[in-house]
Amino acid sequence: MHTLRAMTIDDYDAVVDLMKQTPGVSFxxxxxxxxxxxxxxxxxxxxxxxxxxxxxxxxxxSGHDGRRGYLQxxxxxxxxxxxxxxxxxxxxxxxELEDLGILKSHIDVMKGNLSGPAFWDSQGWKLRFDxxxxxxxxxxDENA
Numbered sequence: 118m119h120t121l122r123a124m125t126i127d128d129y130d131a132v133v134d135l136m137k138q139t140p141g142v143s144f145x146x147x148x149x150x151x152x153x154x155x156x157x158x159x160x161x162x163x164x165x166x167x168x169x170x171x172x173x174x175x176x177x178x179s180g181h182d183g184r185r186g187y188l189q190x191x192x193x194x195x196x197x198x199x200x201x202x203x204x205x206x207x208x209x210x211x212x213e214l215e216d217l218g219i220l221k222s223h224i225d226v227m228k229g230n231l232s233g234p235a236f237w238d239s240q241g242w243k244l245r246f247d248x249x250x251x252x253x254x255x256x257x258d259e260n261a
Contacts, residue, residue, distance in 0.1 A: 141230030
């Protein structure tokens with residue numbers, strides 16, 4: 118049986134460990150403890166972790182800009198996949214976002230992530246072909 122709860126900064130080390138152990142998931146400078154703390158405070162109660170027997174086996178982060186929701190870092194430990202954990206994590210975010218009036222959400226999936234597209238397709242998410250994402254790196258560091 119798994120337990121879902123809101124993510125706190127106390128989960129940071131376990132989440133980073135999970136990120137670094139999961140193929141297709143990037144860890145960037147923007148994922149620092151300080152940045153993550155600001156993100157969680159700004160988007161209070163919108164990010165979640167999943168635990169089984171006190172072990173963190175999944176996480177998702179989400180936030181919004183007042184109009185659209187943004188999901189990030191959906192990760193489930195490979196040994197615990199196909200048990201409904203990812204779906205439950207996503208639904209937790211979408212319910213909380215909807216309570217705030219956010220009815221449309223987006224997720225970016227890294228090109229090297231081989232399992233992500235199949236999951237999002239299976240959940241009814243639509244791949245966009247009408248937009249391209251551009252990024253500006255103020256610091257010039259590709260790992261920002």
